[in-house]
Each structure stands twice: as structure tokens, then as C-alpha cells.
Amino acid sequence: MLDYRFDTQLLIEGENLNEDAIHDYITQNMKGDCLLAVGDEDLIKIHFHTNEPWKLLEYGASLGDIFDVVVENMERQENGLQG
Incomplete structure (x- = not known):
């Protein structure tokens, strides 16, 4: 089991x-x-692994324009499913 479920990436x-x-x-x-x-x-x-990706996106948006946002569910990936 993963401690942090979502691989979150953004610019x-x-x-x-x-x-x-x-x-x-x-x-x-x-x-x-x-x-x-x-x-x-x-x-x-x-790039950050977290259970609350929306907090990272909100913070990023407070600093400037965010884009190329990717949020992948690593728990699903670990189980052979699409993340």
C-alpha cells in the first residue's frame, strides 16, 4: 500500500x-x-506524491499560470489499471 496515492506534476x-x-x-x-x-x-x-493534489494545484495557481497538469493514481497503476 502506498503512503501517497497521487503522482502530481505541473508547470x-x-x-x-x-x-x-x-x-x-x-x-x-x-x-x-x-x-x-x-x-x-x-x-x-x-513533481510531488500526495493524497491531496488539489492543494498543490491551488498553491501553484496562486503563484502564476499552471499548465501541463498531470495527476496519476499510482495505487491503480500498482494494481495494473490505468492511473
Whole structure:
């Protein structure tokens, strides 16, 4: 059984984005693992395993335009089903 069910990925396009600050905010305010927050001040890619992907999407949208959003159910994938 997985601790965190949803593999959540998105891009955030904005201004003055700070990957370290974004990483720290997610770590401190959301439950999950396998966090990656990489990019530059205009574009950040986020990858995060969580049970509450909507919180990550809401946070990302507060920083800029979000796009290329992918939310996959890893529990279904683990059981041989489409995620």
C-alpha cells in the first residue's frame, strides 16, 4: 500500500518565482514525498506524491499560470489499471 496515492506534476509560469521558497512552502504545508521543484524565476516544474493534489494545484495557481497538469493514481497503476 502506498503512503501517497497521487503522482502530481505541473508547470508554473510566473514572475520572480523562487524554487527554494516553493520547495520549502510545499514541504512545510503539505503532506507527501518525492518532491521536486526545479526551474527559474519564470518557470517552475513541480513533481510531488500526495493524497491531496488539489492543494498543490491551488498553491501553484496562486503563484502564476499552471499548465501541463498531470495527476496519476499510482495505487491503480500498482494494481495494473490505468492511473
